[in-house]
Structure formats: structure tokens, C-alpha cells
Amino acid sequence: MAAYDVETVVSVHHWSDRLFSFRTTRSPGIRFESGQFLMLGLEVDGKPLMRAYSVASANYESHLEFLSIKVPNGPLTSRLQLLRPGEQVLIGHKPVGTLMVDGLLPGKSIYLFSTGTGLAPFLSIVRDPRVYERFESVVLVHCVREIQELAYKNLLQGTLYEHELVGPCARERLIYVPTVTRQPYETTGRITELLESGRLSLLTNLPELDGRTDRVMLCGSIAMTKDLGQLLEHRGLALAKAGHGGHYLVERAFVEQ
Numbered sequence: 363m364a365a366y367d368v369e370t371v372v373s374v375h376h377w378s379d380r381l382f383s384f385r386t387t388r389s390p391g392i393r394f395e396s397g398q399f400l401m402l403g404l405e406v407d408g409k410p411l412m413r414a415y416s417v418a419s420a421n422y423e424s425h426l427e428f429l430s431i432k433v434p435n436g437p438l439t440s441r442l443q444l445l446r447p448g449e450q451v452l453i454g455h456k457p458v459g460t461l462m463v464d465g466l467l468p469g470k471s472i473y474l475f476s477t478g479t480g481l482a483p484f485l486s487i488v489r490d491p492r493v494y495e496r497f498e499s500v501v502l503v504h505c506v507r508e509i510q511e512l513a514y515k516n517l518l519q520g521t522l523y524e525h526e527l528v529g530p531c532a533r534e535r536l537i538y539v540p541t542v543t544r545q546p547y548e549t550t551g552r553i554t555e556l557l558e559s560g561r562l563s564l565l566t567n568l569p570e571l572d573g574r575t576d577r578v579m580l581c582g583s584i585a586m587t588k589d590l591g592q593l594l595e596h597r598g599l600a601l602a603k604a605g606h607g608g609h610y611l612v613e614r615a616f617v618e619q
């Protein structure tokens with residue numbers, strides 16, 4: 363069996379000059395769990411150029427969707443951002459990554475903290491009925507520099523609530539908090555600031571985040587996952603290691619080139 367499937371781009375959406383998403387066909391052999399990554403790339407000079415991309419679509423959907431940054435001279439993203447419908451990409455069969463709800467101990471609320479393209483795995487998770495079976499409240503915080511980068515805001519503020527499978531649960535129990543750091547917006551400030559100041563609790567109408575009841579997933583830049591990880595440790599949350607349930611899980615938003 364070939365290591366990669368050839369898939370066709372169905373649509374492309376440019377959110378800003380730094381961020382775009384695209385949808386592809388999905389071969390039946392491609393399986394993954396919500397929150398996982400797949401190897402994705404292009405053939406360059408006769409060889410596959412691949413990077414780990416988290417899947418933004420739900421694991422039961424018939425297409426695949428990915429959210430990507432655009433790095434001007436990045437070997438892969440500078441090419442991917444030129445993709446048009448009908449063109450082809452390579453996608454690996456083997457899912458990777460640790461951001462899976464089952465890796466966490468039971469809890470009351472789950473907080474999904476993301477910056478930039480770190481939102482992608484959480485788009486898959488909030489469309490997975492299992493997250494609502496396991497947690498009473500699902501809080502998704504997306505922190506970006508500029509308003510335009512609040513990708514999928516319309517989905518998270520509206521269309522998801524009409525979703526056939528998870529709409530009713532999402533309407534009652536998903537709390538989406540978009541925050542912007544370099545422009546005026548209704549909510550501004552980094553996730554670290556929202557947590558430390560107590561503003562997150564006011565925005566969500568939930569008690570302050572607490573290791574005894576709450577679970578967390580982090581996905582974003584190295585700096586963000588490091589700083590937030592420290593903050594969570596201070597609040598009594600322990601990192602979940604492979605095979606051992608913990609209070610929080612960390613994944614970098616991998617693609618940086």
C-alpha cells in the first residue's frame with residue numbers, strides 16, 4: 363500500500379494574508395480520531411515534501427479540511443497557499459498526535475486553548491459527540507493577533523448550533539471565546555492574561571479553572587504552550603503522558619514553514 367494517498371482539493375479559503383484553509387477529498391483508508399494530525403504535502407522535485415497537519419474536519423465527514431499559515435519562503439506553505447480547486451495533494455494514512463479526549467481523566471469542564479492555527483484540532487473535537495458525553499462544558503478559546511484571523515468564527519458562533527449531530531449539545535454546552543491581541547475587539551488579551559486576571563471566568567460564567575474539576579488541551583506556538591503549561595501546573599493540573607490519563611494535554615501547531 364502506498365504511504366500517501368493522492369487527494370483532490372475541493373475548495374480553498376483565505377482568511378488573511380497569514381492564514382488559509384482548504385478542503386480535500388478523503389479516501390476511505392484515511393482514518394483518524396478527532397484532534398489528530400495527518401502527514402500532508404506535495405510532490406516537489408519528484409519527492410514528497412510532507413508536514414504534520416491537524417485535521418480541522420470531523421472524523422465522520424466525507425472530506426478532509428486543514429488550516430494553515432502562509433510562510434513567505436516556507437518550503438511547503440509557500441506552495442500550498444497557491445493551491446486551487448482540482449489540484450492534488452498527498453495525504454498520509456497514519457494519524458499522529460496526542461490531543462485526544464480519551465487521554466484526559468474525567469472532569470467537569472474541558473478548556474480547549476488555541477492560538478493561530480492551533481485552532482484546527484479543536485474544530486474537529488467540538489464536532490465530536492464524545493466530548494459532550496465526557497464533559498458538562500466545553501470552552502474553546504481562540505487567541506489571534508488580528509480579527510481577520512478568527513477563522514471559523516461564523517461556524518463557532520452560529521452554524522455549529524444547527525449541526526445535525528452535535529448542534530443541540532453545542533448550543534447548550536459549548537462556550538466559544540475569541541480574543542484578539544493587536545487590534546481593538548470585544549475581548550482582547552492573551553489566554554494567559556484572561557486566566558490570570560479572572561476575566562475568563564467572567565466571560566464563560568464558570569468558576570475559576572481548577573485542577574480538581576477541569577481538564578485542558580493546549581495547541582499553539584511553543585511560547586504559548588510553555589507559558590500556559592506553567593500556569594496550569596500552578597493551578598494543580600498535571601500533564602497527561604502517553605497511556606496515563608492526566609489533567610492537561612499539549613500539542614504544538616506543527617507547521618511553521
Ligand code: A2P
Pocket residue numbers: 477478505506507542543544552553554583585586587589590
Ligand atoms: P501577541 O500578539 O501578544 O504576541 P502568533 O500569530 O505569533 O502565533 O500568535 C498568535 C497569538 O498568540 C497572538 O495573539 C499572540 O499574542 C499570542 N501569544 C504569543 N505568545 C504567547 C504566549 N507566550 N502566551 C500566550 N499567548 C501568546
